[in-house]
Amino acid sequence: MKTKRTLVILAVTALVAALLMLWLRAYYVFLATVVGLLLLGHREVWSLIRYRRLPVMDERVxxxxxxxxxxxxxxxxxxxxxxxxxxxxxxxxxxxxxxxxxxxxxxxxxxxxxxxxxxxxxxxxxxxxxxxxxxxxxxxxxxxxxxxxxxxxxxxxxxxxxxxxxxxxxxxxxxxxxxxxxxxxxxxxxxxxxxxxxxxxxxxxxxxxxxxxx
Amino acid sequence: MKTRVREYRAGCGITQEKLAETVGVRRETIIFLEKGKYNPSLRLAHHVARALGVGIEEIFSFDDE
Structure with a gap:
């Protein structure tokens, strides 16, 4: 993820999708959405918590x-x-x-x-x-x-x-x-x-x- | 590809983290570069060489075979 804005947009979209799944009582899909997003964004979240900045998106990544x-x-x-x-x-x-x-x-x-x-x-x-x-x-x-x-x-x-x-x-x-x-x-x-x-x-x-x- | 990034980095006395920060890549990328497991773009090779104060041909070389 290149910018904080991208991360925020993705996080908000995911939150809305997860809440929608909860409302529809699709608990497995809700769980899969949350776990999947945490897996995909774990580096960004960890870097924000620890270093207060997003990890670099270099050419290899x-x-x-x-x-x-x-x-x-x-x-x-x-x-x-x-x-x-x-x-x-x-x-x-x-x-x-x-x-x-x-x-x-x-x-x-x-x-x-x-x-x-x-x-x-x-x-x-x-x-x-x-x-x-x-x-x-x-x-x-x-x-x-x-x-x-x-x-x-x-x-x-x-x-x-x-x-x-x-x-x-x-x-x-x-x-x-x-x-x-x-x-x-x-x-x-x-x-x-x-x-x-x-x-x-x-x-x-x-x-x-x-x-x-x- | 043969590389002497580790040797020059040690000579300059900078850490992988510091070099990564200077050239704008992740630390893992520097590790792969030092092990010769990643072929950098000309742009990245240039940045690394400049950060270490040497020419590209001094730190990266290719086997003919």
């Missing part, structure tokens, strides 16, 4: 924002198309299965957003080993999502074309893949949090050193 918006758009379009494809088949007639798939997509979306928001702050504090771990966890989650999609399509295709049920694909899509995604996402988030904690410590140490110098 601006570039990252552009990439994040573009990639998030692409991700949600692909996710929506695939979800609709899967929902149209026989696989998700079971309510529990639909919940697992919804949770899977929501988790991937949330982790994606989280990594974009915090990767820059966490990365400088992570060693080579931690970065390798993060890469492995993310690749694991990505492969599991790909296998899930392939299994869902194969399950529907084989069922539709040959008229026979292949439980192995169902097992992969409903048990193995969600479990693997959960492990991958959890691992990624833990490594990122480790980097963020390191970042906070470094900032404190540096501000102490600066105070000592002055």
């Amino acid at each position: 601006r570039g990252n924002h552009v990439k994040a918006v573009r990639n998030a758009g692409v991700f949600f379009v692909i996710a929506a198309v695939l979800l609709m494809l899967v929902l149209s088949g026989d696989l998700l007639r079971n309510v529990l299965a639909a919940r697992i798939v919804a949770l899977l997509f929501l988790s991937v979306g949330a982790a994606y957003l989280f990594s974009y928001l915090y990767y820059d702050a966490a990365e400088p504090n992570l060693g080579q080993k931690a970065l390798r771990c993060l890469k492995v966890f993310m690749i694991t989650a990505g492969i599991a999502v790909a296998v899930f999609i392939a299994s869902s399509i194969l399950q529907n295709a084989i069922g539709g074309v040959l008229g026979i049920e292949r439980r192995v694909f169902l097992f992969f899509a409903m048990v193995i893949c969600p479990a693997t995604v959960a492990v991958g996402l959890l691992g990624s988030v833990v490594v990122l949090c480790k980097g963020l904690i390191g970042n906070l410590r470094n900032k404190d140490e540096e501000s102490e050193a600066n105070e000592n110098e002055s």
Whole structure:
């Protein structure tokens, strides 16, 4: 956010939207709006509280924002198309299965957003080993999502074309893949949090050193 | 890209925070610059070089390969 005016306009709009959701008794949407806005504006709010000024919007941050918006758009379009494809088949007639798939997509979306928001702050504090771990966890989650999609399509295709049920694909899509995604996402988030904690410590140490110098 | 920002910054005796403030970027951007993980624009490279009192070619260099 470039100026205080932009921040104020966004905050007021968000407040109005949140109050509207409360009035409509859409409590989950209200909660999601508040949490989402706090996540997106946490740097600005923190900087205003601590330093009484907004953080600088430099060329790297601006570039990252552009990439994040573009990639998030692409991700949600692909996710929506695939979800609709899967929902149209026989696989998700079971309510529990639909919940697992919804949770899977929501988790991937949330982790994606989280990594974009915090990767820059966490990365400088992570060693080579931690970065390798993060890469492995993310690749694991990505492969599991790909296998899930392939299994869902194969399950529907084989069922539709040959008229026979292949439980192995169902097992992969409903048990193995969600479990693997959960492990991958959890691992990624833990490594990122480790980097963020390191970042906070470094900032404190540096501000102490600066105070000592002055 | 190879960079000698850290070396010159240490020589000048200024902190990452101070350099970031001088050139108008975030501290994280200076960290990425020092690690050679971010290729700055010509404008930013110029600002950094000027803040450290050296020429651009002295702090940033590219491998031919």
